[in-house]
Amino acid sequence: MNLDPLLLSRLQFVWVIAWHILLPAFTVGLASYICVLEGLHFATGREIYFRLSTFWIKIFAVSFGMGVVSGIVMPFQFGTNWSRFSDATANVLSPLLAYEGLTAFFLESAFLGVLLFGRKLVPRWAHFVAALMVAFGTLFSSFWILATNSWMQTPAGYDIADGRFFPGDWLQIIFSPSFPYRLAHTVVAFYITTGFVVAGVAAYYLRRRRFVDEARTMLSMTLWLLTVLVPVQIFLGDQHGLNTLEYQPAKLAAIEAHWNTQNRVELNLFAIPDEAAETNHYVLSVPVLGSLILTHDPNGAVRGLKDWPRADRPPVAIPFFAFRAMVGIGLLMLALIAASWWLRARRRLFDTTWFLWSCMLASPLGFLAVLAGWATTEVGRQPWTVYGLLRTADSVSPSLTGFDVVLSLIGFAVVYLIMFPVGVALMARLARSGPVEPAVEPDAVEAGRPQRPVQALPSSEERISS
Amino acid sequence: MTPPVLDFVPLWTIILGFGVFFYVLLDGFDLGVGMLYGFAPDLPSRNLVMNSVAPVWDGNETWLVLGGVGLLAAFPLAFVIILPAVYFPILIMLLALIFRGVAFEFRYRDAEHRTFWDHAFCYGSAIATFAQGIVLGAFIQGFHTEGREFAGSSFDCFTPFSMFTGMALTFGYGLLGAGWLVLKTQGELQDWARQLGRGCLVGVLIAIAVVSLWTPLMQPSIAQRWFSWPNVVFLSPVPIITAMLALWEWHSLRGRSEVAPFAGAIGLFVMSYIGIAISLWPMIVPYQFTLWEAASSASTQAFLLVGTLFLLPIILMYTGWSYWVFRGKVRGDIGYH
Numbered sequence: 001m002n003l004d005p006l007l008l009s010r011l012q013f014v015w016v017i018a019w020h021i022l023l024p025a026f027t028v029g030l031a032s033y034i035c036v037l038e039g040l041h042f043a044t045g046r047e048i049y050f051r052l053s054t055f056w057i058k059i060f061a062v063s064f065g066m067g068v069v070s071g072i073v074m075p076f077q078f079g080t081n082w083s084r085f086s087d088a089t090a091n092v093l094s095p096l097l098a099y100e101g102l103t104a105f106f107l108e109s110a111f112l113g114v115l116l117f118g119r120k121l122v123p124r125w126a127h128f129v130a131a132l133m134v135a136f137g138t139l140f141s142s143f144w145i146l147a148t149n150s151w152m153q154t155p156a157g158y159d160i161a162d163g164r165f166f167p168g169d170w171l172q173i174i175f176s177p178s179f180p181y182r183l184a185h186t187v188v189a190f191y192i193t194t195g196f197v198v199a200g201v202a203a204y205y206l207r208r209r210r211f212v213d214e215a216r217t218m219l220s221m222t223l224w225l226l227t228v229l230v231p232v233q234i235f236l237g238d239q240h241g242l243n244t245l246e247y248q249p250a251k252l253a254a255i256e257a258h259w260n261t262q263n264r265v266e267l268n269l270f271a272i273p274d275e276a277a278e279t280n281h282y283v284l285s286v287p288v289l290g291s292l293i294l295t296h297d298p299n300g301a302v303r304g305l306k307d308w309p310r311a312d313r314p315p316v317a318i319p320f321f322a323f324r325a326m327v328g329i330g331l332l333m334l335a336l337i338a339a340s341w342w343l344r345a346r347r348r349l350f351d352t353t354w355f356l357w358s359c360m361l362a363s364p365l366g367f368l369a370v371l372a373g374w375a376t377t378e379v380g381r382q383p384w385t386v387y388g389l390l391r392t393a394d395s396v397s398p399s400l401t402g403f404d405v406v407l408s409l410i411g412f413a414v415v416y417l418i419m420f421p422v423g424v425a426l427m428a429r430l431a432r433s434g435p436v437e438p439a440v441e442p443d444a445v446e447a448g449r450p451q452r453p454v455q456a457l458p459s460s461e462e463r464i465s466s
Numbered sequence: 467m468t469p470p471v472l473d474f475v476p477l478w479t480i481i482l483g484f485g486v487f488f489y490v491l492l493d494g495f496d497l498g499v500g501m502l503y504g505f506a507p508d509l510p511s512r513n514l515v516m517n518s519v520a521p522v523w524d525g526n527e528t529w530l531v532l533g534g535v536g537l538l539a540a541f542p543l544a545f546v547i548i549l550p551a552v553y554f555p556i557l558i559m560l561l562a563l564i565f566r567g568v569a570f571e572f573r574y575r576d577a578e579h580r581t582f583w584d585h586a587f588c589y590g591s592a593i594a595t596f597a598q599g600i601v602l603g604a605f606i607q608g609f610h611t612e613g614r615e616f617a618g619s620s621f622d623c624f625t626p627f628s629m630f631t632g633m634a635l636t637f638g639y640g641l642l643g644a645g646w647l648v649l650k651t652q653g654e655l656q657d658w659a660r661q662l663g664r665g666c667l668v669g670v671l672i673a674i675a676v677v678s679l680w681t682p683l684m685q686p687s688i689a690q691r692w693f694s695w696p697n698v699v700f701l702s703p704v705p706i707i708t709a710m711l712a713l714w715e716w717h718s719l720r721g722r723s724e725v726a727p728f729a730g731a732i733g734l735f736v737m738s739y740i741g742i743a744i745s746l747w748p749m750i751v752p753y754q755f756t757l758w759e760a761a762s763s764a765s766t767q768a769f770l771l772v773g774t775l776f777l778l779p780i781i782l783m784y785t786g787w788s789y790w791v792f793r794g795k796v797r798g799d800i801g802y803h
Contacts, residue, residue, distance in 0.1 A: 062571045068524045069567035073560050075534050079549025080556055086549075087614055090542030091763045095770040098532070098539040102774060105528040106781040110788040113521030121791050133784075167765045397550040397616075404620040408557045415561045419568055426575040 003402020006393055009081040012409045016073050018371060019416050023067035025370045028138040028187065029194025030060050031108075034115075035135040038128045052214055053131075054119075055435035056198075059427050061116050066423045068109070070416075081405070085385050085395035092158055092165045092173055093148050100144035108137030142187050150179035153377070154247045155386050165386070177247050181240040182377075188233045189373065192333065193366025195229065198222045200363025201431050203356040211434045216350050219359070223340045223349070230337050234330055238293075244380075245294055245302070248387060250312065251380030253305045254319040256290060260304040265290035270324075273316040278306060312383065319380040326372040329365050336362055474767035475758050478540040481774060485536050487739055489529035491642065491732060495519075496526045498643020500566050500591025501636070502662050503584075511655050512584065518650040518796040520570055525785060527563065539770050543614060543760035544750040551609045552601045553620040555628075559597035566590030592636060599635030603628030606681060606742065608752040627680060634677060637669030638735065644719075645728030650796045656724075663719045663727055671712050674738060678705070681745060687753065688745045701744060708737040 034056050041049035075097060078086045111133040119127055157172025158165045167173060199222045205215035245252045257273040257280050258265060267289035271280035291300040305313050336358055343349045381387055385395045496519045506512045519526075538545040549556065565586040573583035604623035609616055644663030648656055682689035692701055711733040718726030748756045761767065 062575065065524065065568055065571045068527065069564040072527060072531055072563060075531055075538070076549065076556055076560060079534070079538065079545050080553050081550075083546040083550045083615070086538060086542065087546040090538055090545065091766045094535065094539035094542060094762065095766055095773075097535045098770055099773055101528065101532045101535050102777045102781065105531055106525065106785065109525035109528045110781075110785045112524060113788050114791055117521045118791050166763050167769065170765075170769050397553075399550045399616045399618060399620065400553065401620070404553060408553070411557055411561050415564055419564060422572060422576065423568065426572060430575065 003406055005400040005402050005405050006396045008402055008405035008409055009396050009400065010392065012081060012405060012412060013077055015409065015416065016070065016077060016412055018374070019420055020067070020070040020074060021370060021374055022367050023063055023070060024138065024142065025190050025193045025367055026197065027060065027063050027067050028142055028190040029192075030056060030063070030197075031131075031135040031138045032191065033194060033198065034060060035128075035131040038131040042124055042128045048213060048217055051435040052218065055214075055430075057115060059430050061112075062423055062427050062430070064108075064112060066419065070419075073412075080408075081397055081400065082385070082395050083397040083399075085390065088164050088390055088395070089152075089386060090164075092167050093151060095170075096144050096148045096151070096174065100141055100148075104137045104141035104144065106137075107133050107140065111137070139187065142190070143183060146183045146186055147174045147176070147179055150182045151176045152385060153182070153381055153387050154178040155389060160389075165389075178240075178243050181236065181243045185233070185236045185240045185373075188229055188236060189366065189370050192226060192229050192233060193370055195222045195226045196333070196359075196366045197363050199226070199359045200361075203359035204431070205434060206350055207353070207356050207360070212350075214435050219350065223337070223344070226333070226337050227341065230330070230333050234334065237327075237330065241294065242296070248380065249303045250305065250308050251314055251319065251377070252294065253303055253307075254314045254316045254380055255323045255376060256294070256302070257316055257320045258290070258302055258304045259306050261301065261307055262304065263291065263299050263301045264288050265294075265300075265302045267293060268320075271320070273320055275313075275316050314380050314382045319376045322372040322375040322379070326369050326376060329369040329372070333362070333365060333369075472764065472768070473758075474764060474771055475761050477771065478761070478767055479757055481771075481778070482533070482536050482540050483743070485529060486533045487735075489526075489533045490739070491735060492522075492526035492529055494639045494735065495642040495646040495728070495731075496523050497566075497591045497595045498639035498641065498666075499646055500587055500643070501595065501640055502643045502647065502659070503591070504588030505658075505662060506655075507658065511658070514651060514655060514796050515647065516570065516573070516587065518647060521792045522789065523567070523570065525788065527567070530563075540762060540767060541750050541757060541760040542762050543755055546614065547609055547611055547616045547751050547754075548605065550620070551616045551618060552604050552623050555597040555600040555604070555623060559594045559601070562590040562592075562594035562597065564590075566594065595636050595639045596632040599632030600624070600628045602635060602742075603631030605752060606631070606746070607684065608754065611751070611754050627684065630673070630680070631677065634670070634673030637666045637673055638731075638738075640666035641670050641715075641731045642728070642735070645731040648719075648727045649724055652795055660719050660727065663731075664716070667712070667715055667719060670734060674708065674734075678741070685745075685753070691745060704737060704741055704744065708734065708741075711737060 034053055037049045037053035037056065040046070041053060111130040114122060114127065114130040115134055118130065122130070151173055154177040155165075156176040157167065157169040159168045160166070198218050202215040202218035202222065205211045206219065241252070244255075253259075256265075257268050257271050259278050259280070264287070266285040266287045268280065268283060268285045270282065270284040272282050273280050288298050291302060292298050294300065294302055305316065339355060339358070340349060343352050343355055349355070383392050384390060385392050499515060499519050503512060503515045506515050534545070537548075566588075567590075569583045569587035569590065573580055573587065576583060600623060603625065607625060607627055610618035610622065641663055644659045644666055647659035648663065651659060682692060691697060711730055715727065715730030715734065718730055746752050748758070750757045750760045
C-alpha cells in the first residue's frame with residue numbers, strides 16, 4: 001500500500017483541529033457568559049448569579065483543560081507536518097501566533113487558576129476581574145488565530161523573495177480583506193453555540209422541574225441574547241459571502257456548485273456535484289436567486305469553476321454540502337428563536353413541552369454549524385495553504401514518510417477518542433447534577449496565609465472519598 | 467529583503483533563551499510533581515500533591531507554546547528543521563501532556579476511574595519529560611540537513627545519547643518537583659519529598675557528569691570550546707559553581723530549609739542550561755546554522771519585539787500575582803477535593 005504523507009498529514013490536521021475547534025466554540029462564549037454572571041453577582045449581589053456562575057465554572061474548567069491540551073498540539077503541527085509552509089510563511093504569520101500566546105494564553109491561564117480555585121482567597125471584585133480577564137483572553141485568542149487564518153485565505157501586505165513571504169505592511173497583514181468578516185462571523189458563531197448549550201441545559205431542568213429558578217434565568221437570558229445574535233449572524237454570513245465572492249471566487253463557485261460563468265445564476269438547493277464531468281446531477285434549483293443572494297443584484301455575474309484549470313479548483317462536494325448544512329442549521333436556529341418570541345409574548349416560554357424538547361435537541365447544533373462552516377471555508381481554500389500562492393502539496397514536511405504519519409495519526413486518534421468522549425460525558429454529568437452548591441456564599445477572605453494546614457482538616461479526606 | 471538596520475538577534479536570543487528556560491523551570495517542577503505523584507503514599511497525599519500544581523499547570527504549559535511559537539517567530543529556520551527531525555518525541559510529548567493535563571479534572575470528576583487517571587497523570591508526566599529529554603539530546607547531537615530542510619529520517623533522533631538525556635531530564639524534573647513539594651507541603655509529606663529529592667539529586671549529578679564527558683567526546687568542537695587554553699580557565703567557574711550547588715542542594719534536602727531545595731534545583735538547572743549554551747553558541751541548529759542565519763526578517767523581529775517588550779513584564783506581573791494568591795502551604799480546601 002502506498003501511504004501518502006501529504007494526504008495523511010492533511011487528515012491528521014483535520015482530526016486534531018476539528019476536535020480542538022469544538023472547545024473554543026464553547027469556551028469563548030462560556031467565558032463571556034461566566035463573566036456576565038460574575039458581573040451581575042458583583043453588581044446586584046443576587047445569589048442566583050453566584051450559583052449559576054459557580055455551576056458553569058465547573059463545566060468551563062473541564063472544557064478549558066481539554067482546550068489547552070488539544071490547543072498545544074496545534075502550533076507543533078505547523079512544524080512537524082507542515083515545515084515547508086512554516087518556512088515560507090514564518091516571517092509573516094509567526095508574530096500573529098506569538099501575539100496570540102502573549103496576549104491571550106497567558107491571560108487565560110494565569111487568571112483561570114484564580115477563577116477556579118481562588119474564590120476563597122481573593123476579594124469578590126478580584127474574582128470578577130479574573131473572569132473578565134479569562135473572557136478577554138479567549139477573545140484575543142480568536143482575534144489572532146483568525147487573523148492568521150484570514151491571511152492564509154486572503155493574503156495581503158506581503159512581499160515574496162526566494163519563494164518565501166516577507167512582511168510588507170503589518171496592518172494589511174493583520175487586517176487582511178476577509179479578516180473582519182471572518183472574525184465577526186466566527187465569534188458570533190461561538191457565542192451562539194454556547195447560547196444553545198445553555199438553553200438546552202436550562203430546558204432540561206425545566207422539563208424535570210429541577211433548579212427551576214436557575215433554569216428560568218438561564219433560558220431567558222440566553223434567548224434574549226440569541227434573539228439578537230442569530231439574525232445578526234445571518235447578516236454577517238451574507239456579508240462574509242460577498243467578501244468570498246470578491247476575493248475567493250473559486251471557493252464560492254464550489255460552495256454553490258456553479259460550473260459556468262453566468263448572469264442571473266440559479267441557486268442550487270440540492271445537487272450531486274460531479275467533478276469529473278464538470279456538472280451537477282439531481283439538481284433542485286431556484287432561478288436567478290443565486291445572483292440575487294451572492295451579488296444582491298438579479299443580473300449579477302457569478303464565475304463558474306470552469307474558469308479555473310482543474311489543478312486550481314477546490315473540491316466541490318464538501319464545500320457544497322457543508323455550506324448547506326451550516327445554512328440549514330442557521331435557519332433552524334432562527335425558527336426556534338422565532339418560536340421563543342411568540343411563546344414569551346404568551347408567557348408560555350418556561351412550560352411549553354415541545355419548545356423545551358426542541359431546545360434540548362438544539363443544544364449541539366452550534367457545534368455542527370461551526371464544523372460545517374469551518375469545512376466550507378478550509379476545504380474551499382484548497383488546493384492552497386496560502387490562497388493562490390502556496391499549494392498544500394508544497395507545504396508538507398519533506399522528511400516525513402507515510403508510515404511516520406500513519407503512526408502519529410493512530411496516536412492522535414486513540415488519545416482523542418479516549419479524551420473527548422470522557423470529557424463530554426463528565427461535562428454532561430456535571431450538567432445533570434446541576435447547580436447544587438451550598439446556598440451560602442463562602443466569605444471572601446483577603447489573600448493571606450492559610451490559618452490551618454490541610455492535614456488538620458478532617459473533612460477533606462471524607463470529601464475525597466465521597 | 468533589506469539589510470537589517472538594527473540587529474535584533476541578540477535581544478531575541480535573550481528573550482527566547484529566557485522563555486525556554488522559564489518553561490523548563492515551570493513545567494519542570496510541574497511535570498516533576500506529576501512523576502513523584504506516582505510514589506505518594508496515600509490518597510490524601512496524592513490530592514495534596516496534585517493540588518499543589520492544579521492552579522498553575524496550564525499557565526506553565528503556556529510557556530511551551532510560547533517557546534515553540536517564539537522559536538518560529540525569531541528563528542524560523544531552526545523551527546522548520548528541528549520540529550520534523552524530532553517528529554516522534556514531539557508527538558509522544560503532546561499525547562502524554564494531553565493525558566496528564568486532562569487528568570486534573572477527569573480524576574476528580576470521574577471518581578470511578580480514578581486509578582486510571584492517577585496513572586495518566588503520573589505516566590503522562592514521566593513520558594512527556596522523557597520525550598523532552600530526547601528532543602534535548604537530539605538537539606545537542608545535531609541534525610542532517612539539506613538546504614533549508616531536515617533531510618534525515620524521523621527515527622534518527624532515537625540514539626543512546628538521546629535516551630540518556632531523556633533519563634537525565636527525568637531526574638532533573640523530579641528534583642525540581644521535589645523542591646516544589648518541600649516548599650508547598652509540610653510534615654510527613656515534606657519528609658517524603660525530601661527523600662525522593664535526594665534520590666533524584668543523585669541521578670541528576672550522575673547525569674550532569676556523564677553528559678559533560680559524553681558531549682565533548684562526541685563533538686570535537688565542544689571539546690575545543692571547553693578544554694582549549696584559555697577557555698578552560700574562563701569556563702572553570704561553571705563546573706565549580708555546579709559542584710558547590712550540588713553540595714548545597716544535598717545539605718538542604720537533608721536539613722530543614724523549605725526554600726533552599728527548590729532554589730538549589732533551579733540553580734543546577736541554570737548551570738546546566740548555561741553549560742549547554744556555552745557548548746553550542748552561536749548555533750541554533752547545532753553545527754549547521756547560527757542564530758543569525760536562522761533569524762527571521764528584521765521587520766518580523768521588530769514587529770514582535772515591540773509587543774513582547776511591553777507584554778512580557780505584564781505577563782510576569784500577573785503570573786506572579788496568581789502564584790502569590792496560592793502562596794504558602796497547599797490547602798486541602800482549595801483545589802480539587
